Amino acid sequence: MASFKPTKIQVYPKLGEKVTQDTLYWKNYKAPVQIKEFGAVTNIDFSPVAPHNYAVTAFTRIHIYGPFSQEPVKSFTRFKDTAYCGRFRSDGQLLVAGCEDSVVRLFDVSGKVALRMFKGHTKAVRVTDFTSDRYHILTGSDDYTCRLWDIPNSTELTSYQEHTDYIRCGITSKLNRDLFITGSYDHTLKLFDARVNKSVMTMDHGQPVESLLLYPSEGLLVSAGGRYVKVWDLLKGGQPLVSLKNHHKTVTCLCLSSNGQRLLSASLDRHVKVYNTTNYKVVHNFDYAASILSLGLAPDDESIVVGMTNGILSIKHRKSSEETKEISGQQKRRPAYRVFVKGKNYVPKQDDYLVSKPVKQHLAKYDKQLKRFNVSKALDTALETWTRFRKPEITVAVIKELDRRGTLKNALAGRDERGLSQLLNFLVGNLVDPRFAPVLVPATEMILDIYQSVIGQSPVVDVQLQRLQDLLEREIGYQQDLLEVLGMLDTMAKMNTSPLTPHPPT
């Protein structure tokens, strides 16, 4: 005969973040390691060769950290003033850095004293980079000029004075030794060719440009300035491709993930956003404690390093595959396989007479009580602390089931102070949840009807009732505000659309 049908627990879609492949990928990092630097961290650069150390430029120092060390492997402290833009050469042997005192210094990674000093700029040098042939250095300065220097001779090769404001970012081509791009506070990006003495391409970003990034193929250029991140197609003569506005403060740094599929942007609004480079949709978001000035991503996305205005360097390392497994294994600690198999893998022989046993239906505790029509007990079970806080949908489903059976009043009545305050506590937590409100509002009315005679007898219950009242008053206020907004929107919508136009899907 038909067996007892258990109470149906409504499955609600999880609110908040959607779980995608990206979310899983970008969430798979350990808790961040935080290192306090002397001042705001302005630049982070990863060494392109094997151990992938990274240079962190902060205040008057450049620290080089190993991939897993929390102490600097190496420090360059011989700066007279704030250092800027410490960058590795493509062989990882040399490091170049600009300085507030307009001198550009070139270091050997293993040495301590500067190998070369390039003097010529008249103001702070914010941009330094090696060209792809390794023998030249590009610098950009607040004196509106960008220059090319020869490393062996330590002489200035060319100087371009085309920008009309500070040059705050620049990047050299990895494929062509003569090409480099600079971005300036005069809102323009300029592509220079060292073989000619002027810029070959100019693009207008519309905001002071803070950061530049070239795609590995070097067909696309990404620029960040103001709240915008813009993508330009260099092969089409600098045509703007996309303009992204996902931050609400200036975007300070750009970075590309190791496979080139994701673009990361860091901003003063304390967020790092991850974009899909095919459709430029934000697929993930990181939150940090302070405004972010610099961002670096280790090869293979092994770690994310973020430098902030408060001088904190935050390093997140990727979880290794064993760690991931270990943690998930701990979460699902289940009985051994043999427990389930025990006695079930017996294969009957040919002449055996099989006596079938009816399959015992497993029921939850509240279902067992509902089956026996113990309605108060079923409600007690559903109001147990764990269920109440972790799975409120179970409690709501049981209340709904009791209401359907017409016995909710019986189940709610006859509770002592503890039981009633437990019940009211649950209502205060969940009454205004739109998923539960249709069930809980009639139940609340019923409770108030039943217990109105005992109001004032217990301080505990009175406090809960007071909380309930406050909650409801606040909720009514919100609803009124929302209705007003809705009315305003309706009038606006009505002005534009004729009544025949269909509504958009809800």
Add this chain to the structure above:
Amino acid sequence: MVEHGDIRVVHRGGSKINFREPVLSHDSRLLLCASGECVKVFSSSTEECVHDLQGHTDLVTGVLLNPSNHLQAYSCSADGTVRLWDFTDGILIKVQLHCHHVSVQPLSVSVFSLLMCMCVTLTRLLSSSQGEYIASAKGLHLEVYFFKKQKFSLKEDNKKGAKNTFTCLSCHPKDDCIATGHEDGKIRLWRNFNHKREYTYSTLHWHHSAVSSVRFTPEGTNLLSGGVESVLVQWRYNQETQKDFLPRLGAAITHIAVSPDGELFCTAHSDNKLTVIQSCVKVSAVIQGLVKGESVRTDLMVDPRSKALVLNGKPGHLQFYSLQRDKQLYNLDIVQQEYIHESGLQQFEVVKAAFDTRGNWLATVEERKQKDSTLELNLKLWAYDEQTQSFVLNTTVSGPHEARITAMCFCHTADSQTTMLVSASQDGHFKAWQLESNHYFYEGPFWSCDFVGAYHSLVPECCCFSADGSLLAISFQEVVTVWSPASWELLTTLSQPPGAIRDLCFGRQSCSKYLLGTTAKNLLCCWNLLTCTLEWSTSMDVSLLLSDPLSENMAAFCSHAGCTDLFVFKPSEPRPLFSHKAICSGKVTRAVFAPREEMLESCEESSQWLNRSQLYFLTQYMVNIPLVIDDSVAVTPFYLLLGKHRQQQQEKQDRSFSAERNQLPQGSVAIKELLHTPAHVLPSASFLCSMFVRSLLISEKKSEEEEMESDKEEESECEMEASTMGQGQTAEAQETAAPALTKAQARELRRVKKLDHSWLSSLLDS
């Protein structure tokens, strides 16, 4: 040669089998129950219907085993006759005429005549097994009549509570004890009632609402009781604290019967179901008829896969009912909630259901309305699972609309990739639901809302997709709007005021350019969608309009002066193909075209429309004839020879039989046809031969038969009546056959007929 009979309305079953208490035969193998105008004999182990005892012309009101012959059973009917049957072979033995309107349960032969005179108002009537007394209960009175002492004592129940009205009673087979069930759920055991005013009673209480049936087992050791809780309770006699329960029997118990050997119990349930229960309180078989709730809220539908009729049955279930076999195939649990058997409780009800063209998807709407709370609505979409051969829940949309859903339909295209469902609701919106392949949260395909539409905040009433799925027509009161489901553009509006649109239907096949609508102001309109103009309209009060999915024909039921007319027409032709005045009395509430298993090759114009499908309809007032069919029966030679006549036309058949028999040796067309028919389509020769020979051997068997018959006959009065009736029949037969017969000859003829009849019925069973 295929002859065609007239198109006629045939009752196709679905009658109640729980109307009266079922009867179990002595060996517990067979189960008899009154079902409409016939008595059905079921096998208690295989659940199959073994015989259909047909002959009564009105509702059968009671069935009882013959106490003196355990192979016979009496049945009484509202037509005023009592018939004696041999139920193992399905033969009518005797007919007894009574002028009274008999509707009480006959008890035993000795008190037959007494009981016939009793009126219906008695709640229950039972005699003790020794036949010493007879007890009856009505209202608050329990009356016991003694036969031997020729006196009766009257007892009055205490009137403290208003709810202790008697509902049922049962007499102990050995002790002087009467068990009565009451409306307040108590069972009282009355003893010592043969001494006036000194009776005693004890009370048993388990049921929370009225006890609908109590019954002692034949040995008197146990007492069975049942009620609306749908729990069978077995009380030990004299040890009433020990009880056995059989819970969750599905629906309220209306009757309990016990087999004479006490091996099996049988309970009849309010959902037209009989449950056979072994004496160890274990269900062994379930015989389920067509469930009819208070109303058929879902329309009648035909499942495209199983060709079964689908409608809402038990609360919260959809039933799949085989039209060919008059048997419920299965119940689909839509609500999936524990059903609480308590009166006055608002339950979830299935109110709408729809199949897509191939039967891959089923959409259902369930709703529950409480007095002072909001309407609870759920839209569920079920996918057909090939492995389990049933529907599996795919998507549940709780609260798809804010108010009741008025109409729901699937897009009809057979070849399209996307499936679409449109639901219209009283909240003024209609929504289109579409199957989506994947989602970050859910696995596999699921349904989601694709579009929400409205028109001037009017309430949409009906919706209908065109045959190719390119147009969607939705009626908003007096206005019909036509939308394009591809772009969700409003293409055009059609209206023919005054009168709100009641039904909307697209033409099929060659008539797919037409859109038909009926209005509340007695107008049937046909719009041409190419020109967007009214093609024609006619004034008739169409209560129901439906289109045949397999042809371009449409059927319209017009209620007119208390009865309903049927018109079948093509939208392109102004003249109806077929019309039938007064097809039934009362209003036709639901109808459906069901495809035939094999197509007929009819060339007659008036019956051509039934070639591909049959029309079934459900009427409002016919309680015992709920399901009716228009059918044209092909008259083939086998039809004549094998006598596959409908049992309802038994008398006609009897009359014409002698004439037919005369025809056979004369080399009639029928015989020629038989001889010209390919052998592989004929029944086996041995089968035909034995029957043919037996039909020739009648006169020789007659004398033996008479002897056997005379043993069985007990009441000469009954015999007399039967013979007079036989005379009446022969008088009719004489017109064709022979001059006047003597009484002896007439009797002989009657034997002949009886024998022929058995021959026929044995054939029908084969």
